[in-house]
Amino acid sequence: MTTTTARGAVPARKAPRGAEGTASRGWRRNHGDLKVALFFIAPAMIGFIAFFLVPTLRGIYLSFTEYSILGDPEWIGAKNYEAIAKDPLFWNALAVTCQYVLINIALQTALALGLALLMQRVAKSTLIRGTLLLPYLMANVIAALLWFWLLDYQIGIVNYLIEGLGLPRVAFFGSEQWAIPTQALINTWRHMGYTALLIFAGLQAIPNHVYEVANLDGASPTQTFWKITMPLLRPVLVLVLIVTVIGSFQVFDTVAVTTQGGPVNASRVLQFYIYQRAFTESDFGYGSALAVILFVILALVAFIQMKFLRGNESDLD
Template sequence: MGDAKIALLFIAPALVGFIAFYLVPTVRGIYLSFTNYSLLGDPLWIGIKNYATIFTDKLFWNAMGVTGEYVVLNIVFQTVIALGLAVLMHRVPKSTLVRGVLLMPYLVANVIVALLWFWMLDYQMGIVNQVLSWVGLPRVAFFGSETWAIPTIAFINVWRHMGYTALLLLAGLQAIPKNVYEVASRDGAGPWKTFWRITMPLLRPVLVLVLVVTVIGSFQIFDTVAVTTGGGPINASRVIQMYIYQKAFTEQDFGYASALSVILFAILGIVAFLQMKFLRGNESDLD
């Protein structure tokens, strides 16, 4: 048996899973996006009517705006905090305990994390609002306020994912040769100049990969919203994934929900492509 056949044998289980659970559902979803379909009947071909409706759907644009706000908050804070943690872990003595503590929130199911913070941030009984009352500050309706709903959800997910993101960036930092820093030190470069002139350029491929994965994951936020706000108050936290879910499983409009999914898929593909192209994620400054 040749090497190619052995390789195919090893990837066959993953390939079967990819075809069964990704490729086939994707193709069927694209087909359903051109139909009027509910579970009560057969798909009825209607062409691009669903897509035409999307561009005049105010709820869709509201959902995209809400999702965009969440993505910006999540990406900015998660990346900055994770990068800071990665640099600290790289410079201080290595500790498996510290890394385990940072990674622990990521190992907890997202629904459990959402419930935990939902109870802690409850307006009446939550410990956070209790502390605010004790110090003389007004209580905050973290999940019941149109202003605070999305920032609170973003905070929860930053808290959960920052340790995992920091470990990915730490792996990138550890791949940078130490002699590069030694040469910079001999040339009189300070820590701040070394960070911006050496660390960041050499870390770019890993940082871009982290940004692509994080952006795609941020656009797919659903479970935290479903557990805490359900898309409310009003439409203040109804992200695009929640809107797709409501169209499909609440209104039984699977054709329209499929069209929304295809639009989201296209947006994610374009965003990932632009990130890789303009941030030069496939290039490295290491010789």
């Protein structure tokens, strides 16, 4: 059962090219579908223009203005960006966010890879996979509150367990040193099973005969893993990394619910800083400029990873 679903999913990714090819031949005679197409696409087009395209352009425009929500935006050129370059809080937010992304992605990917291997080779039931997915289905707010309680300094169960091991209590949310690692751990907890399922789908796509050949050649399990599984899994891993890294950079919910950027500036991640500048301090121009920078960072990160991916795409064929 597990294999059929996952195998079914993989061709679906590759199918469009082929399906489109055959489709276009039979469909030639209907060249003039434009009017019908406009009808079908109209609602989505309204949403696209009003809530994606225009806001994107407007966001870029606003980043060059001074705009407190009262009055009109006033064009000030690149002044916001100049100010940001000298803004210690921005650099702090960037450093804090990068720290979060690094801890979160490293932990989450390693754990998910392990879980995916377990899902493929030992724990094959859908029930188990579903159970591991459960945290992912919960809202960030719920995950945050749940751990806010479990990790409470005074009477949280985790601190009792830590004490039981003979270690000192940890102020998970209250100390500058722990605030970001704690946020990263919460996110890892929530995303671990989900990421594992993505990687698991990739594992299922590796044809069995590759393993059989390796076995005939007398490869050890460790060799098989490093020389076959990992290289063939790489395109999927890179895709998973793109999705999860981009998601991590936009951490907001858990921070907003628990530490509110504190203690001091320890967990003021980029998106929370943007939120504060724009909505708490009504500085929409500055907030927009920060958002543009976040956007550029994400695009760069995706671009770099995508380039890295392209070279490996044909590994399976």
